[in-house]
Amino acid sequence: MHTRGDIEASADAEWPRRKPRKTASELARAVDDGRGVGDALRYLDSYGSEPEAPVVAEALARFLVARCESHHAGWRVVRQVVVDSSSDAPWEKCARRAIPQVTRDLLDLSRAGGRTPLSRAQHVAAQRRAEEIARDVDAAPVLAALGLPPRSVSSELWEAALGAAVGARSREHVARMVERALRSG
Numbered sequence: 001m002h003t004r005g006d007i008e009a010s011a012d013a014e015w016p017r018r019k020p021r022k023t024a025s026e027l028a029r030a031v032d033d034g035r036g037v038g039d040a041l042r043y044l045d046s047y048g049s050e051p052e053a054p055v056v057a058e059a060l061a062r063f064l065v066a067r068c069e070s071h072h073a074g075w076r077v078v079r080q081v082v083v084d085s086s087s088d089a090p091w092e093k094c095a096r097r098a099i100p101q102v103t104r105d106l107l108d109l110s111r112a113g114g115r116t117p118l119s120r121a122q123h124v125a126a127q128r129r130a131e132e133i134a135r136d137v138d139a140a141p142v143l144a145a146l147g148l149p150p151r152s153v154s155s156e157l158w159e160a161a162l163g164a165a166v167g168a169r170s171r172e173h174v175a176r177m178v179e180r181a182l183r184s185g
Helices: 004-014 024-032 037-047 053-071 073-084 091-111 118-136 139-145 155-165 171-184
Strands: none
Touching: 024 037, 024 053, 037 053, 037 091, 037 118, 053 073, 053 091, 053 118, 073 118, 073 139, 073 155, 073 171, 091 118, 118 155, 155 171
């Protein structure tokens, strides 16, 4: 015959134990090692207003900004257009400057509620990289490389135009998106 203690002990053994939640610094280290990106995004979605959240957001930002080269087709097209224009862009410096902005964007997305998919976070990183490049690249040679007429463009409008262009998948689409952004601004 089983006693109540035996039944409770066996019931406890059968229940799956929940793993403790990883800390923000553990998640950040995992992302720095290229692991746990989905866990980090879910952490921000759930705990983005906690004081430790910026540690996770910054690790994600570094990861996403670096990942643009291999995982964001729109960024690669915009980058190639800039390279073809013979503009000399400080690529790594601009990538480093984009990280704090992407960190803020990720925290803002987490506070907006809902779930932030990896593709959305990656797109934000690509937009910020393009905007940073726009600060160091003159519009005239890029417009000429795209076959667009020369014009005077404010720095804010130029940043917005290149940022919007990362949604493109081809050089022609980049030209249309830049043209549309410059017209609407």
